[in-house]
Amino acid sequence: MTEHAACSVELGDLGIDQGGHLLVKRALRAVSVGTPIAVYGNAPELAVHLRGWCRAQGHDIEIANRVDGPAAVITRGSAEVGRWRGADPTGTAATPEEHARAHWGLAGRSATVESGAPDFDFPLDTxxxxxxxxxxxxxxxxxxxxxxxxxxxxxxxxxxxxxxxxxxxxxxxxxxxxxxxxxxxxxxxxxxxxxxxxxxxxxxxxxxxxxxxxxxxxxxxxxxxxxxxxxxxxxxxxxxxxxxxxxxxxxxxxxxxxxxxxxxxxxxxxxxxxxxxxxxxxxxxxxxxxxxxxxxxxxxxxxxxxxxxxxxxxxxxxxxxxxxxxxxxxxxxxxxxxxxxxxxxxxxxxxxxxxxxxxxxxxxxxxxxxxxxxxxxxxxxxxxxxxxxxxxxxxxxxx
Ligand SMILES: [Fe+2]
Ligand SMILES: [Fe+2]
Missing domain, CATH: 1.10.620.20 (Ribonucleotide Reductase, subunit A)
Known part of the structure; x- marks a missing residue:
């Protein structure tokens, strides 16, 4: 299956729970939705950690069992799935919107606010x-x-x-x-x-x-x-x-x-x-x-x-x-x-x-x-x- 992967990430003995997820994330950002990447590494429990991480982030994963191949192949999911599903952009940096939403709260203008953020009571919001x-x-x-x-x-x-x-x-x-x-x-x-x-x-x-x-x-x-x-x-x-x-x-x-x-x-x-x-x-x-x-x-x-x-x-x-x-x-x-x-x-x-x-x-x-x-x-x-x-x-x- 590595022949289908658009690029690969080499983690060595770096675990997903030790910062390895940053390299995987970075590689996924570089490819378009639906594109697979191969992840190599030999950290203990790597496959288990990758599976959990992909589920939370909304990416598909296929665990490989070959000793000489990648630990897994991950296919980039849509940005609309996972943790940032329903996230709300707060307009552009330069110009404020007509109506500021309560759940934008303290986020700076143009930040993307995660779904489920609490409502704040700022009465002067137009x-x-x-x-x-x-x-x-x-x-x-x-x-x-x-x-x-x-x-x-x-x-x-x-x-x-x-x-x-x-x-x-x-x-x-x-x-x-x-x-x-x-x-x-x-x-x-x-x-x-x-x-x-x-x-x-x-x-x-x-x-x-x-x-x-x-x-x-x-x-x-x-x-x-x-x-x-x-x-x-x-x-x-x-x-x-x-x-x-x-x-x-x-x-x-x-x-x-x-x-x-x-x-x-x-x-x-x-x-x-x-x-x-x-x-x-x-x-x-x-x-x-x-x-x-x-x-x-x-x-x-x-x-x-x-x-x-x-x-x-x-x-x-x-x-x-x-x-x-x-x-x-x-x-x-x-x-x-x-x-x-x-x-x-x-x-x-x-x-x-x-x-x-x-x-x-x-x-x-x-x-x-x-x-x-x-x-x-x-x-x-x-x-x-x-x-x-x-x-x-x-x-x-x-x-
Ligand atoms: Fe004064
Ligand atoms: Fe004054």
Missing amino acids: RAEVWVEEAARLYAHAAASQWNPATAIAWDEPFDLHDEIEDAVVQVMTYLIENETAALVIPARFASQVHPHFREVMQLLAIQAADEARHIEVFTRRALLRRPKLGLSTVGGQTSLKTLIDEPNFALSSMLLSVLGEGSFLTLLGFLQQHAPDPITRQVSRLVGQDEARHVAFGVAHLKHHVSKDPTLLGRLADAIERRHDVLANTAGLNEEVFDALVLLAAGSWQPAALHSGWEKVQVLLADMGQGRIHRLCKVGFDGKTAEALSALHTRNFM
Whole structure:
């Protein structure tokens, strides 16, 4: 029968249970289905082991009893039989599928998943609701832009501040820290809900959470640079942030947190960079602003894509903004301590003329935030008039 075999494998005294199966497998891969290969070898129980292995793998086997010939001839079975029968390919590496299956689980995109794999519960499993074409590029940019808080900021750079200005900085930092904490908790939660088939989105949310961890660190470090403790945390501020944390829907959360909240923060960080009374606050605001710009870009791109797949989403987004406004209507919004601190930072002194100028700069800040929100709402798909109305409903807490 060896004359029929397309090729042969020489195992010598290597047993099938000692790694010999790798050589047999390799030889079978090299021939087409239905083609026989001859296996030579003299390991004890070789024929028995080969028979069991072939049964499990779905190949036909004929045991030979000739002393001078092969131990067996194996005919390659169809890939559809044996252990990989019913195995499920998970699409292509480059492009995700419309719907990620529960049993694809943790397998990387384009892997072949063995039949019988367990179902995982990743609720965000459709391309329409999570995907953005820019995800891979945004993730690569984020990964390349990570900065080290210990070295990126000149923490020991000398500066001299009036006590009350230092207090104003500490109050603003106290406010920023709790906002950054909300901005960490939310993407961290959604990162664990996105089906891993949409790997780039999952990675993007994870690195966003890491960005926020760094923001919390640098704002805390600046606040405690010259003070033993942080400033005041208000009911209005925390209530506003709680409505963000309590929003369970990915798209609605993306609108409220990333497009409107972090979008407004981007303007605030620009303001702080411009009016910071010391070099460290300035550096911290600049670095955090760079990261926030990515978070906002992702939020806008995500919703723009989602709306293009499902235009009815616009109505739900508008409802979510209105609902949040109603919930927060009776809260104070931005605490007056933060507002006053921003005026003082922009004023730079206690002179009445300087305070007036500082107050006007904060009015410009509020107007700029509004314009930014309108611009982003239009990018997502709202018309100008609706965007203006929705922007006006955004929380006075900024985030
Ligand atoms: Fe942040
Ligand atoms: Fe952020």
